[in-house]
Amino acid sequence: MQSIRRTYQLGILAAVMLATGCMMFARPPKDLDYSRTRLSAAGAYRATIRPQGDTIPQGKLHRWVLHLEAPNGTPIDGCQITVDGGMPQHGHGLPTKPKVTRDLGNGDHLVDGMKFNMGGWWVVKFRIATATGSDSVVFNLKL
Amino acid sequence: MSPRPNGFARALRRFRDSAAFAILVSSIAGVIGTTAVSVAAAHGAQLPRPRWSADERTMLKSLSLTSLQPLAPDPSNRFGDDPRAAALGRELFFDTRLSGNGKVSCATCHVPAQDLQDGTPLAHGVGTTARRTMPIAGTAHNSWFFWDGRTDSQWAQALGPLESAVEHGGTRAQYAHVIAKHYRGEYEDVFGALPSLVQVPRNAGPVADNAARGAWQRLPSTQRDEISRVYANIGKAIAAFERRIELAPSRFDRYVDTELAGRPHDSTDVLSSNEEAGLRLFIGKANCVNCHNGPLFTDNHFHNTGVPKSKLELPVDSGRALGVRQAVAGEFNCASRYSDAKPDDCEELTFAVTEGDELVRAYKTPSLRSVAARAPYMHAGQFASLNEVLSHYNRAPAAPFGKSELRPLHLSPTELSQLAAFLQLLTTPIATPKGWLEQPSTHVNGDKGHVNNY
Ligand SMILES: [Cu+2]
Numbered sequence: 001m002q003s004i005r006r007t008y009q010l011g012i013l014a015a016v017m018l019a020t021g022c023m024m025f026a027r028p029p030k031d032l033d034y035s036r037t038r039l040s041a042a043g044a045y046r047a048t049i050r051p052q053g054d055t056i057p058q059g060k061l062h063r064w065v066l067h068l069e070a071p072n073g074t075p076i077d078g079c080q081i082t083v084d085g086g087m088p089q090h091g092h093g094l095p096t097k098p099k100v101t102r103d104l105g106n107g108d109h110l111v112d113g114m115k116f117n118m119g120g121w122w123v124v125k126f127r128i129a130t131a132t133g134s135d136s137v138v139f140n141l142k143l
Numbered sequence: 144m145s146p147r148p149n150g151f152a153r154a155l156r157r158f159r160d161s162a163a164f165a166i167l168v169s170s171i172a173g174v175i176g177t178t179a180v181s182v183a184a185a186h187g188a189q190l191p192r193p194r195w196s197a198d199e200r201t202m203l204k205s206l207s208l209t210s211l212q213p214l215a216p217d218p219s220n221r222f223g224d225d226p227r228a229a230a231l232g233r234e235l236f237f238d239t240r241l242s243g244n245g246k247v248s249c250a251t252c253h254v255p256a257q258d259l260q261d262g263t264p265l266a267h268g269v270g271t272t273a274r275r276t277m278p279i280a281g282t283a284h285n286s287w288f289f290w291d292g293r294t295d296s297q298w299a300q301a302l303g304p305l306e307s308a309v310e311h312g313g314t315r316a317q318y319a320h321v322i323a324k325h326y327r328g329e330y331e332d333v334f335g336a337l338p339s340l341v342q343v344p345r346n347a348g349p350v351a352d353n354a355a356r357g358a359w360q361r362l363p364s365t366q367r368d369e370i371s372r373v374y375a376n377i378g379k380a381i382a383a384f385e386r387r388i389e390l391a392p393s394r395f396d397r398y399v400d401t402e403l404a405g406r407p408h409d410s411t412d413v414l415s416s417n418e419e420a421g422l423r424l425f426i427g428k429a430n431c432v433n434c435h436n437g438p439l440f441t442d443n444h445f446h447n448t449g450v451p452k453s454k455l456e457l458p459v460d461s462g463r464a465l466g467v468r469q470a471v472a473g474e475f476n477c478a479s480r481y482s483d484a485k486p487d488d489c490e491e492l493t494f495a496v497t498e499g500d501e502l503v504r505a506y507k508t509p510s511l512r513s514v515a516a517r518a519p520y521m522h523a524g525q526f527a528s529l530n531e532v533l534s535h536y537n538r539a540p541a542a543p544f545g546k547s548e549l550r551p552l553h554l555s556p557t558e559l560s561q562l563a564a565f566l567q568l569l570t571t572p573i574a575t576p577k578g579w580l581e582q583p584s585t586h587v588n589g590d591k592g593h594v595n596n597y
Contacts, residue, residue, distance in 0.1 A: 058205075059437055061490050090433070092501055092548060095444045096494040113494025117442035118433045 028089065028121035032140045039071070040137040045128060046071055047137040051114070058119060058143050061096065064111040065104065066126060075107025076130065083111060085124035094124075119143045194419075200403060202426050207399040208392050208571075211438040214283055218488035219296045219477045220379045222333055223386055231329045232384030234583045235377060240321050241305060243269055243312030249304070249381070252276045255580035258513050258573070259388070264524025265455065270309030273457050275524040278517065280573045281510065283386040286443050286491045290506045290522040291466025295492050296482075297385055298378035299475040305377070306350050314348030314355045315374040316340075322373060334376045338369035349474075371474075375481035388575050390439075390512060395422075395568040414568070420558075421565025429536070429552055429562060434508045440569070445505035449540050449547030453523035460523070462545075463505040467497050503545030512571040529566055533559045 037048040048067040056062075068076040081100040086093035098113040116122055122141040128134060195203060204210060222228040235241060236249045252266040253259040259279040266272040274290050282288070288300035304310035305318060322330050323337050331337060343366065347358035359367065392400070397412035408414075414422070425431045434442050445463035452460075470492065475481050477489035486493075496502065506522045520526040526535065537559060539549035554562070573580070 059442060061494065090548065093496070093499065095442075095496065096491075097496050098494060113490060115494075117444045118436060120433070 028140075028142065032121070032142075034140050034142060036139070038137050038139060040128065040135040042135045043071065044133070044135040045069065045076060045137065047126065047128075047139075049124075049139055056116065056141060056143060058116055061113060061115050064098075064114055066100070066109045066111050068107050068109065068128065076128075077103055077105060077107060077109075078130070080129040081109055081111075082127045083124065084127070085122060087118070087120055087122055089121060090118075116141070116143050195402070199426065202432065203399045204403060205436065206395075206426075206432075206438060206440065207403075208390060208396045208438050209400060211281075211284065211390075214386060214389070217283075217296060217298075217382070217386075219482040219484040220298050220382055221483040222376075222379045223298075223383050225333060225383060227329065228333045228380045228383035229387055230384075231326060231333065232380035232382065233579065234326070234329075235381050236384055237582050238321075238325075240325070241311055241313060241318055241377075243314075243317075247311050249301070250582070252304075252310070253279055258517055259580075260517055262517060262519075264453070264519050266310070268304070268307075268310035269312030272307075272309050273453075273460065274522050275519070277509070278513065279385055280388045280571075281390045281439055281512065283382075283388075284439060285441075287445075287466075287470070287507060289466065291462050291469075292445060292507055293466040293469040294473060294475070295470050295477050295489070296382070296475075298375070298382035299473060301378040301381040301385075302374060302475055305374075306348055308351045314346045314350055314352075314359070315370055316343050316347035316355075316359070317345060318377060319343065319370050319373040320345065322377065330373075330376070330380075333380070334373075337373065338366075340370075342366070343370065372481060375475055378475065384579075387579060388573060391572040391574040393512065393569050393571040395565075396571075398568070415564070417561050417564045418568055421561035421563070422568075424554070424558055424562050425565055429554065429558075431536075431562075435511050440511035441508040443508070445502065445507055446548050447501070447503065447505045447542050447545045448535075448549050449542040450506070450521045450535070451525055451540075452543045453525060455523075457523070461503055462522075463507075464502040464545075467495055467502060471495065471497060500546065504542055505545070511566065512569050514569055515567045516570055529563050530559070533562055 036050070037046065039046055045068050050065040050067065052063045052065075066081065068079070070076060083098040083100065084093070094115070095117045096113045096115040098111055098115075100109045101112040102110040104110055114124075120143060122143060123138055124141065125136055125138045127136045217223045236253075239246055239248045239251075241248065247268045251268060252261050252272075253276060254261055260276045261267075264275055266274075266276040277290070283297055285297075286295065288294045288297060289303070294300045294303060306314060319337075319340055320343070323340050327337060343362070344358045346352075346355045347362060347370075348355055349359055350356055362370075394412060398408070398414055401408055401412045425435075434444070434446055436442050445466075447462070470476060473479065477484050477492050478486060482489075514520075515529060518526075518528055520529070520532050526532045533554075536549065537552045537554050539547060539551045541547060
């Protein structure tokens with residue numbers, strides 16, 4: 001049920017992205033994956049982002065919840081997470097320095113200080129370090 | 144059968160056979176025919192391409208003043224929406240006694256008749272500033288103040304010029320004395336009892352002047368704190384005054400609102416084809432909305448746009464790189480003891496980017512509201528006209544140092560003139576309580592009579 005709803009939401013998101021895709025001068029690459037659930041680079045984690053209020057606002061500080069679990073579904077808590085990102089086509093980073101400010105338990109981590117100051121293609125990258133090693137995961141966003 | 148219809152029918156038959164009938168029929172058919180053709184032609188011209196696509200309409204709406212959120216309270220200034228504080232702030236804004244030479248007030252550079260700026264590259268107070276005066280209307284919606292964002296609230300901003308040697312050129316001890324002598328009642332109504340200033344020298348503060356700085360350092364720290372609190376409250380009162388200086392719809396806003404409501408345009412909100420083309424460029428291939436976005440045409444952030452150094456010899460200006468450090472260290476910032484905010488309220492400060500190459504020579508994206516009426520342009524008035532600004536964007540030259548985010552636009556001269564035509568539409572009236580920007584008459588003779596003209 002949960003996953004059906006998520007697929008549905010992703011479908012809507014993809015449709016919205018297609019609709020707004022022609023807005024900016026420089027178009028992002030066509031085959032970008034805008035999923036809100038992605039596997040980390042080395043496959044150590046499955047990460048899901050849940051922006052506060054679901055739609056990502058422009059020009060406003062807001063929060064995300066980052067959910068982390070092992071590929072077998074075990075939630076991952078107690079790790080070091082750093083946040084980074086920017087606009088690849090504009091060559092600049094995020095306008096703020098977001099931080100993970102709280103472990104909410106059950107694999108959920110509060111990401112505070114997110115902000116996107118213009119429309120277009122953004123990437124947000126989380127570096128996740130635990131006792132067993134580190135891995136990173138990148139999300140694409142279209143504003 | 145009565146003879147009349149027969150006679151009528153006969154007459155009709157005669158008429159039908161006549162040449163006159165033939166002419167009448169053909170001319171009616173002709174009228175109907177051309178009308179049908181012209182209706183079809185009109186539809187043919189309008190139907191295939193509506194003026195703005197759905198995405199463009201979303202973009203237009205985001206730029207309209209109707210998208211501006213109501214001004215949120217400033218958690219760092221609990222007097223920000225207190226009308227008594229605002230009335231006091233209004234008097235302070237115009238009061239030249241708050242200066243080292245008795246001649247400078249905020250209004251010296253932020254001239255009410257000139258969109259609260261001064262139309263000159265560098266401002267003149269007690270001395271000459273290193274940057275251009277910024278307009279004030281609508282700035283209460285901002286998160287950072289000054290070209291480099293070195294303060295994070297409007298009240299902390301106001302305290303900068305007051306102790307700057309080239310602007311007001313006075314000290315906080317002097318200003319506390321001015322409050323005690325001329326504004327005691329109004330001040331104490333809002334902020335509570337003033338501290339005793341009997342032991343406090345006329346001039347003392349952490350300023351460039353050696354004597355005043357020495358006097359400040361000799362004061363006991365509790366007394367310094369009391370004076371700094373009065374000083375902070377001066378800023379809070381001025382901010383309360385500035386918060387009431389808002390914006391009213393421009394021709395651009397009226398155009399968008401009418402367009403989106405699907406109403407026909409009239410002479411007050413119609414765009415010429417040049418203006419419309421300029422708007423299309425602004426939100427399209429000229430990329431202006433990347434940075435000049437939202438109802439105030441600013442992303443509230445800092446960018447290196449390769450603006451040349453000022454023609455005048457000035458100290459090296461690294462923009463945001465230094466500004467953010469000053470904001471974080473700021474004596475009066477959101478996290479300071481003089482702020483009314485809880486630590487959680489200071490998010491802009493907490494999550495500010497404090498280092499990196501992108502900050503070097505980056506300046507705050509200025510609002511473009513009323514831009515056409517306030518040449519010269521950029522942080523030190525480097526460009527004399529909008530044409531110079533647009534030709535800069537078109538060429539996107541390398542920055543004097545740091546790295547410019549711009550790329551050349553390759554727009555034609557016609558396109559540049561269309562952009563310029565569009566910028567004229569943003570001339571935005573100021574909205575304030577009645578008489579708000581008139582010089583208060585309460586201290587014209589240096590002494591406070593009692594006139595209430597607001
Ligand atoms: Cu960008």
